[in-house]
Amino acid sequence: MFPDGKRIADEAVYLDKNRSSLEPKEAFKLLGNLIRKAQHTKSASLLDVGCATGELLLYFKNNLPGFNYFEGIDVLNTLINQARKQVPDVEFRIGSALDTKYFLQRRFDVVVCCGTVQIFDDLRLPLENFLSCARKNASILICSPFNEEPIDVITRYRRSESAASDWELGWNIFSCKTVDYILEQSGYNLSWSWHPFDMPFAIPKRNDPMRTWTIKTEEKPFQTINGASQLINMKVVHIRVNGLPE
Numbered sequence: 001m002f003p004d005g006k007r008i009a010d011e012a013v014y015l016d017k018n019r020s021s022l023e024p025k026e027a028f029k030l031l032g033n034l035i036r037k038a039q040h041t042k043s044a045s046l047l048d049v050g051c052a053t054g055e056l057l058l059y060f061k062n063n064l065p066g067f068n069y070f071e072g073i074d075v076l077n078t079l080i081n082q083a084r085k086q087v088p089d090v091e092f093r094i095g096s097a098l099d100t101k102y103f104l105q106r107r108f109d110v111v112v113c114c115g116t117v118q119i120f121d122d123l124r125l126p127l128e129n130f131l132s133c134a135r136k137n138a139s140i141l142i143c144s145p146f147n148e149e150p151i152d153v154i155t156r157y158r159r160s161e162s163a164a165s166d167w168e169l170g171w172n173i174f175s176c177k178t179v180d181y182i183l184e185q186s187g188y189n190l191s192w193s194w195h196p197f198d199m200p201f202a203i204p205k206r207n208d209p210m211r212t213w214t215i216k217t218e219e220k221p222f223q224t225i226n227g228a229s230q231l232i233n234m235k236v237v238h239i240r241v242n243g244l245p246e
């Protein structure tokens with residue numbers, strides 16, 4: 001039977017005391033550039049779904065001056081508690097990308113979701129939720145591994161040092177075509193663009209083999225891979241909401 005999966009590494013990664021000295025992720029810079037180019041009106045609001053301890057929101061607070069309201073949600077209360085301490089003047093809530101009620105009650109000019117949709121086995125519900133809280137002219141930016149081939153991949157992996165360990169999730173790879181299809185069927189007036197994101201420098205292998213590292217290939221100097229033998233090719237899909245359904 002296809003096993004249910006768990007996330008077990010997020011607290012170890014995001015509550016690590018040495019994290020505060022890290023540079024902002026390259027993906028955050030790409031997301032910030034795309035949001036700046038989209039030229040949202042002054043006093044815009046932004047939601048980060050799967051915000052962990054608020055690192056992306058801290059980066060945006062310092063780098064997106066036109067925005068006057070930031071909110072972050074994450075399922076883990078330990079991460080949200082840390083986010084509240086770490087990033088002042090941001091509204092943090094414990095919540096799920098899959099909770100339709102939460103999204104229906106809110107409106108944002110920008111919704112960002114970085115490194116999180118690959119946890120879900122179905123992309124349709126989170127995408128519909130992000131759309132349901134979008135204002136007219138909003139941007140939705142999703143950063144994840146996406147497959148240029150028309151193939152969706154569901155992944156479960158397990159640490160083989162203990163046969164009894166849980167199956168974990170977080171490395172599903174949906175095809176760009178699946179995203180295109182869901183957006184075309186959404187009932188919203190949308191336009192969207194794809195932005196490949198390649199690492200500009202090497203990342204060494206770390207203790208946890210499911211944290212990505214880079215290798216040199218014929219095509220890329222810094223190809224990201226993980227310990228499940230997957231090539232990880234991140235992309236951002238930037239969706240513009242030109243019109244809401246009647």
Ligand SMILES: C[S@@+](CC[C@H](N)C(=O)[O-])C[C@H]1O[C@@H](n2cnc3c(N)ncnc32)[C@H](O)[C@@H]1O
Pocket residue numbers: 007010049050051052053055056073074075076079095096097098113114115116119
């Ligand atoms: C790989 S981390 C990415 C964190 C952050 N966005 C970043 O880019 O550094 C995935 C995050 O998604 C959160 N998460 C897992 N399931 C979720 C759900 N159903 N709704 C919202 N967040 C979720 C995890 O707790 C974790 O903080």
